Amino acid sequence: xxxxxxxxxxxxxxxxxxxxxxxxxxxxxxxxxxxxxxxxxxxxxxxxxxxxxxxxxxxxxxxxxxxxxxxxxxxxxxxxxxxxxxxxxxxxxxxxxxxxxxxxx
Amino acid sequence: xxxxxxxxxxxxxxxxxxxxxxxxxxxxxxxxxxxxxxxxxxxxxxxxxxxxxxxxxxxxxxxxxxxxxxxxxxxxxxxxxxxxxxxxxxxxxxxxxxxxxxxxxxxxxxxxxxxxxxxxxxxxxxxxxxxxxxxxxxxxxxxxxxxxxxxxxxxxxxxxxxxxxxxxxxxxxxxxxxxxxxxxxxxxxxxxxxxxxxxxxxxxxxxxxxxxxxxxxxxxxxxxxxxxxxxxxxxxxxxxxxxxxxxxxxxxxxxxxxxxxxxxxxxxxxxxxxxxxxxxxxxxxxxxxxxxxxxxxxxxxxxxxxxxxxxxxxxxxxxxxxxxxxxxxxxxxxxxxxxxxxxxxxxxxxxxxxxxxxxxxxxxxxxxxxxxxxxxxxxxxxxxxxxxxx
Numbered sequence: 001x002x003x004x005x006x007x008x009x010x011x012x013x014x015x016x017x018x019x020x021x022x023x024x025x026x027x028x029x030x031x032x033x034x035x036x037x038x039x040x041x042x043x044x045x046x047x048x049x050x051x052x053x054x055x056x057x058x059x060x061x062x063x064x065x066x067x068x069x070x071x072x073x074x075x076x077x078x079x080x081x082x083x084x085x086x087x088x089x090x091x092x093x094x095x096x097x098x099x100x101x102x103x104x105x
Numbered sequence: 106x107x108x109x110x111x112x113x114x115x116x117x118x119x120x121x122x123x124x125x126x127x128x129x130x131x132x133x134x135x136x137x138x139x140x141x142x143x144x145x146x147x148x149x150x151x152x153x154x155x156x157x158x159x160x161x162x163x164x165x166x167x168x169x170x171x172x173x174x175x176x177x178x179x180x181x182x183x184x185x186x187x188x189x190x191x192x193x194x195x196x197x198x199x200x201x202x203x204x205x206x207x208x209x210x211x212x213x214x215x216x217x218x219x220x221x222x223x224x225x226x227x228x229x230x231x232x233x234x235x236x237x238x239x240x241x242x243x244x245x246x247x248x249x250x251x252x253x254x255x256x257x258x259x260x261x262x263x264x265x266x267x268x269x270x271x272x273x274x275x276x277x278x279x280x281x282x283x284x285x286x287x288x289x290x291x292x293x294x295x296x297x298x299x300x301x302x303x304x305x306x307x308x309x310x311x312x313x314x315x316x317x318x319x320x321x322x323x324x325x326x327x328x329x330x331x332x333x334x335x336x337x338x339x340x341x342x343x344x345x346x347x348x349x350x351x352x353x354x355x356x357x358x359x360x361x362x363x364x365x366x367x368x369x370x371x372x373x374x375x376x377x378x379x380x381x382x383x384x385x386x387x388x389x390x391x392x393x394x395x396x397x398x399x400x401x402x403x404x405x406x407x408x409x410x411x412x413x414x415x416x417x418x419x420x421x422x423x424x425x426x427x428x429x430x431x432x433x434x435x436x437x438x439x440x441x442x443x444x445x446x447x448x449x450x451x452x453x454x455x456x457x458x459x460x461x462x463x464x465x466x467x468x469x470x471x472x473x474x475x476x477x478x479x480x481x482x483x484x485x486x487x488x489x490x491x492x493x494x495x
Contacts, residue, residue: 003119004112007412014419021426025455028430032454035282036159038229042279042286044163045221045234047200047313049344051157052246052288055213056444058204061289062215063351064344065168065177065311084443088351 054084063088114401118408121388133417135373140421140469141428142366147461148429148453149437150352155456157348160286161341165313166322168200168339169329177337179308184333188314191328193321199309201298205263205291210252212446216263216291218298219244229287232257232277239294244277248288248447261291266303273297284449314338370469374476381480389484390492402485403478410477414470422462430455 042048050062059066122129169188171180185197201218219235235242243261245253255261260272279287293301314329316322319341326338381389389402428436430453442448484492 002112002116003123004115007115007119011415011419014423017423018419018426021423021455022457025430025457029454029456032156033159035229036156038224038227039160039283039286040163041224041227042229042283043160045223046217046290046292047165047198047220048217048286049161049164049168049339051160051285051348052215052248052290052447052449053285054441054443054445055215055289055447060443060445061204061213064339064347065170084441084445087440087443 054088056084060084060088111404114404115408115412118405118412121405122409122412125384129413132373132413133420135369136414136417136469136473137421137424139366139370139373140418140465141424143465143469144422144425144462145429145434145437147465148425148455148457149434151458151461152429152453152456154348154352156285156454157352158345161344161348164341164344166316166319166341167314167326167329168344169312169314169333170337170339171311171333172335172337177311179304180311180336182307182309184336185312187332188312188329191325191332193316193318193325194314195317196315198313198315200311200313201295201302201304202310203298203302205301207252207263210446212249212252213289214249214291214447215289216293216298216301218295219292220295229280229283230277231280232275234277234292235294235297237295240296241273242276242294243273243297244279244290244292245275246279246287246290246447247281247284248449249291250275250278252447263291263301265301267300271297271301281450285451288449289447374472381484385481386484386492389481390489393485393489394493399482399485403482406478406481407474410474411470413477414473418466418470422465426455429453 049064052061054060169180169184171178180199182199185199188194189197198220200220203216205214205216206212207214219237219239221237222234223230230244232244234244245255245261249255249261253261255275255278257275257278259275261275262270262272265271273291273293277292279290298304299306314325316325322340322342326340329336329338392402392405393399428434433450433452434441438448
């Protein structure tokens with residue numbers, strides 16, 4: 001068989017595989033959308049604000065609720081929650097305006 | 106040129122690539138790895154973002170926290186009455202929640218007071234939630250149940266802030282499909298949360314405010330801040346924006362994981378673009394000497410770049426998909442998990458953004474083909490005799 005034909009079949013096979021993955025995506029996303037109604041019900045009933053992603057520090061468990069001073073202060077000797085601390089940094093609430101100003105700087 | 110002649114050039118290119126199979130296989134492996142890493146990050150961050158947006162759509166429109174000395178403090182429940190008097194506010198409900206470190210399994214739980222029951226048809230809770238004023242019962246997340254070997258009807262024991270042991274009958278366990286939201290949750294009745302954390306009377310963790318028209322929420326947040334200057338209102342839009350930032354392009358996730366792959370790709374492209382090997386130059390010279398046109402040589406190099414980059418791209422993107430959606434992004438799990446003991450066993454919904462895939466293809470395949478063609482074109486327009494002699 002010609003080498004170019006083998007390459008063509010390989011590329012075609014990959015595209016067919018991707019199409020099959022696309023079809024499974026469609027099925028799984030539809031299932032998630034059906035479940036997301038129940039998830040939304042849990043969120044609304046329990047008034048949840050964050051997803052349970054990394055629970056090793058306040059600012060990684062509830063990034064939207066944590067304060068910007070929470071790094072280093074979870075318990076004595078807790079220097080930094082690496083690596084999840086670099087993935088989920090403390091939030092930026094600067095859009096709400098400064099709550100504290102340091103004078104004389 | 107007919108299709109057959111293009112196929113002949115492709116045949117020749119493939120044979121030429123096979124002659125240097127170890128070198129080319131190395132390039133394909135590195136290239137596939139880069140696409141795999143980048144594709145995995147794109148799939149993971151986009152799916153997380155979409156899931157977070159859908160899940161958190163039902164979260165409170167406005168959360169009011171009290172700040173003291175720059176840190177969050179408990180808020181007096183009495184403020185709820187004053188906030189509910191602000192025009193546009195339809196309801197204010199205190200939230201009682203906090204964190205509990207369990208030395209038995211060395212894990213942090215999120216303890217939350219129940220504030221109602223779920224809809225009748227909710228399939229994500231086996232059993233029920235405790236009623237808001239019920240005592241001695243709990244509903245737990247799947248992660249907590251696994252860590253403490255708990256089943257329906259078992260008892261979970263927690264130590265209160267006063268040092269007393271408190272036992273709770275487990276009346277509900279969240280299903281594993283909700284783990285991304287509930288893995289570390291323990292839902293108790295309000296009196297139990299107050300006793301467990303020894304919260305002062307008439308104090309709550311924060312206040313959840315419901316507004317009649319969400320577009321008015323920023324105005325209401327401003328009014329709350331001017332009425333209570335020691336508070337920090339957090340809008341739902343900001344909660345969603347937090348997740349947008351965490352899983353966005355400029356996020357720590359991307360920077361942490363993408364930087365290495367990007368540098369590797371730049372080195373690879375730089376190596377290709379800075380010149381051809383002596384053997385490749387000689388090959389071009391010989392082909393020119395036996396009558397190949399410059400356009401034929403450019404076509405051959407185009408095919409060479411396309412064969413390597415397209416194969417690597419397709420393999421990389423397929424592997425990335427399988428890695429993220431079938432194996433739960435196991436390569437990145439240690440970075441995402443950090444020091445967490447309870448980690449959700451999530452199966453992400455494969456939300457795919459075709460634009461991101463197209464961008465990834467444009468940023469990897471096209472520069473690679475260009476970096477293959479340009480040095481070859483330079484060699485092809487030089488006199489064959491000069492090229493062969495070096």
